Amino acid sequence: MRNNTRVLLLLLATSFSAGIVFGEDSGYNEGGQTLATLRDAPISIEVTPPKMSRVENSDLKRKRAYPMQPPTIPHKIDSYQVDLKVNKCLSCHSRKRIEDSQAPMVSVTHYMDREGNFLADVSPRRYFCQQCHVTQIEAKPLLANDFVDIDELLSIESSAEH
Amino acid sequence: MIELVKRYWRTISTPSKYFSLGFLSLGGFGMGIIFWGGFNTAMEFTNTEMFCTSCHENIYQELQSTIHYTNRSGVRAICSSCHVPHDWTDKMARKMQASKEVWAWVIGTIDTPEKFAARRRTLAEHEWHRLKANDSLECRNCHEFEYMDFTWQSARASHQHSTALASGEKTCIDCHKGIAHKLPDMTGVEGF
Numbered sequence: 001m002r003n004n005t006r007v008l009l010l011l012l013a014t015s016f017s018a019g020i021v022f023g024e025d026s027g028y029n030e031g032g033q034t035l036a037t038l039r040d041a042p043i044s045i046e047v048t049p050p051k052m053s054r055v056e057n058s059d060l061k062r063k064r065a066y067p068m069q070p071p072t073i074p075h076k077i078d079s080y081q082v083d084l085k086v087n088k089c090l091s092c093h094s095r096k097r098i099e100d101s102q103a104p105m106v107s108v109t110h111y112m113d114r115e116g117n118f119l120a121d122v123s124p125r126r127y128f129c130q131q132c133h134v135t136q137i138e139a140k141p142l143l144a145n146d147f148v149d150i151d152e153l154l155s156i157e158s159s160a161e162h
Numbered sequence: 163m164i165e166l167v168k169r170y171w172r173t174i175s176t177p178s179k180y181f182s183l184g185f186l187s188l189g190g191f192g193m194g195i196i197f198w199g200g201f202n203t204a205m206e207f208t209n210t211e212m213f214c215t216s217c218h219e220n221i222y223q224e225l226q227s228t229i230h231y232t233n234r235s236g237v238r239a240i241c242s243s244c245h246v247p248h249d250w251t252d253k254m255a256r257k258m259q260a261s262k263e264v265w266a267w268v269i270g271t272i273d274t275p276e277k278f279a280a281r282r283r284t285l286a287e288h289e290w291h292r293l294k295a296n297d298s299l300e301c302r303n304c305h306e307f308e309y310m311d312f313t314w315q316s317a318r319a320s321h322q323h324s325t326a327l328a329s330g331e332k333t334c335i336d337c338h339k340g341i342a343h344k345l346p347d348m349t350g351v352e353g354f
Contacts, residue, residue: 057316075318079228081340086348100353 035143053137061104062136066147070132071104077135082128089129090122205257209242217267220275221343230342237304244300244342245289283346290335298334305334 041047057076064071080088087094092101095111110126111119178186207213215222218241225231230239247253272278293300307327312320326332337353339345348354 059317075316079341081345086340086345086354088345091348091354097353 038142053139056136056138064149065145067150073133073135075135077130082130087122087127087129093129094122205253208257209246211240211242214241220278224343228342239304239342243303247296247299248303286339286343286346290339293335294333301334301338 039047055076055078056074059074061074062072077089082088090106091097092103093106095105097103098105106122106126108118110122113119113123114125211222222241225241230244232238246256266272272281307323310323312324315323322337326336327334339348339351339353
C-alpha cells in the first residue's frame with residue numbers, strides 16, 4: 001500500500017515538473033504567431049456558438065496543407081450514412097463503383113490490412129472515412145500556414161545548386 | 163333467415179307509400195354529401211402524421227433529422243406525401259392494400275425493433291419497387307423536373323439530372339434511396 005502511494009507521488013511530481021518545463025511556451029506556436037486557446041471566455045461562461053458556415057461544395061480538389069494529409073472532401077456529405085449496414089461514401093468512391101460515378105477511387109492502401117495483405121473490400125480499419133477525410137468551409141485561417149511541399153523544396157534546392 | 167331477407171327486399175323494391183319523391187331524392191342527395199364528406203374526412207384522417215406515428219413512431223424519429231422534416235424554408239413532407247398516392251383512385255387502392263398491413267399489426271408480425279431490423283430490407287424494397295414502377299411519382303408531386311433550374315444545382319447534381327434523369331434512363335429512387343429514413347443492409351443493391 002505504502003509502495004503504491006510512493007509510486008503515485010513520484011508520478012505526480014514528474015507530471016508537474018513536465019508541466020512546468022513545457023508550460024512556458026503553452027499554446028500552439030508557429031512562425032511567431034501563437035494561438036493559446038479557441039475559447040474566448042472563462043470555462044464557467046457558456047459562449048454564443050459561432051455562426052455555422054456553409055460546407056464547400058465545389059467538387060474541386062484542394063492541395064495538401066501538411067505532409068501526409070488525407071485529401072479533403074470537396075463536397076457536402078449531409079446525412080451520408082456510414083455504419084455497419086451501408087457506407088454512402090463508398091457507393092461512389094469504392095473500386096467497383098468508380099466507373100459509374102467517375103469519383104476518385106479510394107487508394108489501394110485502404111484495401112490492405114495491417115500486415116499489408118490485400119483484401120477484396122475496404123479494410124475495416126479504413127471503413128469510417130471521416131476519421132481522416134473531412135469537409136471544408138470557407139473560413140479565415142486562425143494561423144497562417146507556411147508549409148512548403150517537397151517538390152517545391154527540391155526545386156528550390158536544385159536551382160540554388162546550379 | 164330467408165324470410166327476413168325476403169321481407170327487406172319487399173320493402174326496398176316497392177314504391178314509397180308516405181314519403182314524396184322530392185323528399186327521397188333531395189334527402190338522398192343531402193345524405194350523400196354528408197356520407198361522402200364523412201368518408202373522405204375519415205380517409206384524410208388516416209393520412210395525417212398523427213395517425214401514422216401512433217404506430218410507426220421509430221421510423222418517424224429517423225425522419226426528424228432529415229431535410230424532408232426540417233429545412234431552411236419550412237416546406238416539408240409528411241408520411242403520406244411520399245407513401246400514399248395523391249390521386250383519388252390510386253389512393254383508394256393503396257388504402258385497401260394497407261388493410262393487410264393493419265392485419266400484420268394485429269397479429270404482431272413486426273412488434274419488436276429486432277423484427278423490424280430483420281425485415282427492413284424487404285420493406286425498403288417494396289417502396290423502391292413501387293417508386294420505380296410509377297417513375298417516382300410521389301417525389302415528382304413536389305420535385306417537378308420541368309421546373310428544375312440546373313444553374314442552381316451543384317456541378318455533380320446538374321450533370322446527373324441533365325443526363326440520366328432527363329433521358330428517363332433513371333428515376334429519382336434509383337439514386338436517392340434512404341433520403342428520409344436510414345438504409346438497411348445494402349449488400350447487392352445496384353449502386354452500392
